[in-house]
Amino acid sequence: MKVLSVGTMVGLSNTCLHRHWALEKIADEIYVVNTRSEKTSFFYKIANYLFQKGIPIRLPDDCNANQEIRNIIDQSGKEAFDVLWIDKGITINPDTLAHVRRLSPKTKIVSYSPDNMALKHNQSQNYLKCVPLYDVHFTTKSYILEDLKKLGAVRVEFTTKHYEQTFHYERDLAxxxxxxxxxxxxxxxxxxxxxxxxxxxxxxxxxxxxxxxxxxxxxxxxxxxxxxxxxxxxxxxxxxxxxxxxxxxxxxxxxxxxxxxxxxxxxxxxxxxxxxxxxxxxxxxxxxxxxxxxxxxxxxxxxxxxxxxxxxxxxxxxxxxxxxxxxSGYSNEESIRRMLKIVLNEKV
CATH class of the missing domain: 3.40.50.2000 (Glycogen Phosphorylase B;)
Structure with missing residues (x-):
């Protein structure tokens, strides 16, 4: 399995990074694109403020993640990715996903978010325009399945929260x-x-x-x-x-x-x-x-x-x-294995 993992990759206690660690264990080949710098830019804060006030303005891509995704897809040639996994892609643009779909039509484009993406304070204009372009949306909020479909989601799947077994475990403490x-x-x-x-x-x-x-x-x-x-x-x-x-x-x-x-x-x-x-x-x-x-x-x-x-x-x-x-298999690795089986239409 070849996976392109996109998300916030900073901070050891960051759950997006933990999910990436799980993907690293599962995938045969994996590429990574970071979407967040350690310090949020002034322009990002202004754009987010304006969006929350109802102005349909995109969040700036401070990390140039969209171009990175395009470059990786361009360079992959016939070695197409099986899965493009995007973790809360609020700075990912619809033309980026369209580019992936055009050059690599067999790639499954997945959206995952631990937050309630039906609420405005978690959204962005970028995200809203991308909603219909994902093959599957995974949400940890069981009560927003229909809300995401109203936003244009083609397929929505509920998953519980997870823990990272290499980070969240009982230690021998003095x-x-x-x-x-x-x-x-x-x-x-x-x-x-x-x-x-x-x-x-x-x-x-x-x-x-x-x-x-x-x-x-x-x-x-x-x-x-x-x-x-x-x-x-x-x-x-x-x-x-x-x-x-x-x-x-x-x-x-x-x-x-x-x-x-x-x-x-x-x-x-x-x-x-x-x-x-x-x-x-x-x-x-x-x-x-x-x-x-x-x-x-x-x-x-x-x-x-x-x-x-x-x-x-x-x-x-x-x-x-x-x-x-x-x-019950609540770890990231076991949970993401189940999710990827759903994405690739395999038996869970």
């Missing part, structure tokens, strides 16, 4: 490292009103919480029982998920999430996950055996109090979650 990174209750992620209110409810009721996050989280540094630390990346991210006695898993309300990347990453790292209760969470991990859930701040507090003093039960559930990740 106590000093566990103490440095962990704590009683922890959360890693961006500030949002609802999750902040839940965390404040815990700390106001005597639960010690450590948050790794930047931005507006810094406004809460002087609150009792609450420790705010800078965002954590690289291996420390996975180590922290493992080190907390309880890792909180909040869903992003602006995306209407029913599961999130941490849904898989926390259990895969050997951590105990206490997540918002949704139908998808309940299908992915059995409640009380492989994860725990809450539907209100009162239930969240009750579960935290219980599991902070019931170490054996907490460890048993964490072990069950880790085993479920393996037995």
């Amino acid at each position: 106590k000093e490292e566990m103490d440095r990174l962990g704590g009683d209750v922890g959360f890693i992620g961006a500030w949002e009103k609802e999750r902040c209110e839940s965390i404040l409810y815990l700390v106001n009721n005597g639960i010690k919480v450590k948050v790794y996050g930047d931005g507006k989280w810094n406004d809460y540094k002087n609150i009792e029982n609450l420790e705010i630390k800078p965002g954590v990346y690289s291996e420390d991210y996975s180590k922290a998920l493992q080190s907390f006695k309880i890792s909180l898993c909040f869903l992003r309300k602006m995306n209407h999430d029913l599961q999130t990347s941490r849904t898989m990453e926390i259990p895969a790292c050997g951590g105990f996950m206490l997540a918002e209760r949704t139908i998808e969470h309940l299908e992915l991990f059995e409640e009380g055996e492989e994860a725990e859930y809450f539907s209100s701040n009162e239930e969240l507090l009750e579960k935290c109090r219980y599991y902070l003093i019931n170490d054996d039960k907490r460890r048993s559930i964490a072990k069950g979650g880790k085993n479920r990740c393996a037995t």
Whole structure:
């Protein structure tokens, strides 16, 4: 299998890069095109702002990814690619995909995104014009299949979130490292009103919480029982998920999430996950055996109090979650193998 992998390839904790690692293991031959520089340009920010305000302006291609794709396709000659895998291609242009289709008509053009691409804040004018040109769209949002079809998608397939087995795994950590990174209750992620209110409810009721996050989280540094630390990346991210006695898993309300990347990453790292209760969470991990859930701040507090003093039960559930990740094939490699079989019309 010959694959051209396109996406954001910067940052060790970047899930797009993790999916590329999985593609590297699966493909016989793979080429890569990076779509994002480490620093977003001024023109990109302006174009995105104008698009969000309703002006149909394309995002600039700061990395010259479109030309790179064209060059690789041009040079491939008769050695056509089986799959062009584009991970959240918001800077990929429709004429680029048309060029691929013209020169390499057998190549399957795939769109994957971990975000809700039916919502404007995740879209771009480039992406919207490309929607009908993809052979398959993979989405982790089960409730937007029809929305993507209304945008012009020919075929839409749902896939769950995944974890990267070479990055999200349980490590042999010294106590000093566990103490440095962990704590009683922890959360890693961006500030949002609802999750902040839940965390404040815990700390106001005597639960010690450590948050790794930047931005507006810094406004809460002087609150009792609450420790705010800078965002954590690289291996420390996975180590922290493992080190907390309880890792909180909040869903992003602006995306209407029913599961999130941490849904898989926390259990895969050997951590105990206490997540918002949704139908998808309940299908992915059995409640009380492989994860725990809450539907209100009162239930969240009750579960935290219980599991902070019931170490054996907490460890048993964490072990069950880790085993479920393996037995249900939630890893990037296994998940992408299934997706590629769908793309190439093979039996799953």
